[in-house]
Amino acid sequence: TVPGSHDNIPTSLKGARLACWFQTMSASLWPIGVGLELVSTISGTIGKQLIRFSEMKKEQGYKDKGRIALTIGLILNTAVGPLVDLSAYGFAAQSLIAPFGGLDIVWNALLAPCTLGEKLTVRRVLSAALIFGGTVASVFAAQHTEVEYTTDLLEELLIRWQVGLYGLIFLIWFVFNRWVLMRLPKSNTWRGFSLGATAGTLAGNMFCVKATAEIIKTCIVERTMQPFTCWITYLVLVGAVFFAVSNVKYMTRGMKEYEALFMVTVYEGAMVATNSVSAMVVLREMSGAGIERVLAYCGCILVVLLGMTLLVLG
Numbered sequence: 001t002v003p004g005s006h007d008n009i010p011t012s013l014k015g016a017r018l019a020c021w022f023q024t025m026s027a028s029l030w031p032i033g034v035g036l037e038l039v040s041t042i043s044g045t046i047g048k049q050l051i052r053f054s055e056m057k058k059e060q061g062y063k064d065k066g067r068i069a070l071t072i073g074l075i076l077n078t079a080v081g082p083l084v085d086l087s088a089y090g091f092a093a094q095s096l097i098a099p100f101g102g103l104d105i106v107w108n109a110l111l112a113p114c115t116l117g118e119k120l121t122v123r124r125v126l127s128a129a130l131i132f133g134g135t136v137a138s139v140f141a142a143q144h145t146e147v148e149y150t151t152d153l154l155e156e157l158l159i160r161w162q163v164g165l166y167g168l169i170f171l172i173w174f175v176f177n178r179w180v181l182m183r184l185p186k187s188n189t190w191r192g193f194s195l196g197a198t199a200g201t202l203a204g205n206m207f208c209v210k211a212t213a214e215i216i217k218t219c220i221v222e223r224t225m226q227p228f229t230c231w232i233t234y235l236v237l238v239g240a241v242f243f244a245v246s247n248v249k250y251m252t253r254g255m256k257e258y259e260a261l262f263m264v265t266v267y268e269g270a271m272v273a274t275n276s277v278s279a280m281v282v283l284r285e286m287s288g289a290g291i292e293r294v295l296a297y298c299g300c301i302l303v304v305l306l307g308m309t310l311l312v313l314g
Contacts, residue, residue, distance in 0.1 A: 033092025034139070037100045040084040045107040047076030048255055048264055049115055055256040056116070074248065082244040085206070090213035094206055095285040095297065096142040098275035101204075101268050102131045102304045108264045118261050123310055127265075130307030138300035141293055147285075149214035151230040157283060158232065166281050170205075174198065186257055195254035196263045200270025202247035207282040208239030269308035276301050 050073030057066035088097055106128045113120040147153070157163070181194030215227045215236070227233045254263045276297075279285045286294050 030092040030096060033088045033090070033097060034100060036084055036088035036091065037097050038103065040081050040088060041100060041104040042107060043076050043084060044081045044104050045111065045264070047073045047081065048104075048251070048267075049073075049108065049111065049260055050076070051252055051255040052116060052260045052263075074252070077251070078245060078248050082209070086209055086213050086216075086240075089206065089210045090217050093142065093145070093147075093285050094210045094279035094283060095276065096139065098204075098206070098279055099135045099138040099142070099272055099301060099304055101272045101275060102135050102308065104268045105265050105308060106132050108260060112260050116260055118259055123313070124261065127307040127310040130310065131304050134300045134303030134307065137303070138297060141297035141300055148218075149211055150218070151215075151227050151232050154211055154232045154236065155230075158235075163282055166278070170201065173201065192254060192258040192262060193266055195250050195257070196266030197270040199247040199249075199251035199254065200267040201274045202243055202250070203267075204271040204274025205239070205243045205278055206275050207278045208236045208243060210279075210283065211236040212240045265308050269305055272301065272304055272308075 050069045054066040054068075054070035054073060057063075057069060109120060109124050109128045112118040177194045177198045181190050182198075184191040184194075215233055218227055219225060251263075251267055254267070280287075280294075286297060289297075
């Protein structure tokens, strides 16, 4: 072996150097995460439109075409989308990625008139512009610096009374929707809102996906399986799968019963809001930012939600 070659460097030291390099580079890797999230939103748009398309074909008597469209749509929403999301969250902070979910509405507003024959109004164009503008602006206010999420840090973050309160409020919200609003007649607007909002808030709890992505990244970079000796790893893995899968039932039912422009807007609005809140409350991503930056970030999210509100009303 040649003296000074990499073969003489202990494996642990190589892993430490690689981890140090990755931490240094993480601040400049966020555009990759944003790019992957854009792919995820396009995949999600196609998947949701296929679910709506399947119901339209079923009503027209083309049951076979409807089943094929439904199968592809569910695969895109339950497998392809979550996997791309997982990759995206491995490169960027959750608070940075969260607002980009709103772009799903922009793609849907532009495509639905062509693919599903739904009407695109001036109000809907304005709404899409607000969502797009708020999303782009949020990039400058959101957290760019990545944190090394060790199992110790995850335990510290997740075992707090603030997280418990967040979980309790979410449980009350879910119970109210599941056993009150969803029991309204199918034609009722509040039932449609409830289906979309419940699915969106379930999908929006992306802190488990973020934690899972960081654990996987740690295992790869440091060449270790140590995180899998800790119970918190399995908790976030189960949480990631649960939130990714549980929302599909309500989203699918909503897409079958209501127009895509309405349902996608409610779903994505709820998801963006929950994703942003959970990033700040659960992972405390904006805790180190100044008050001006936090207010700017919240303002961008409000602009996105305003655009979604206009779209629902239009």
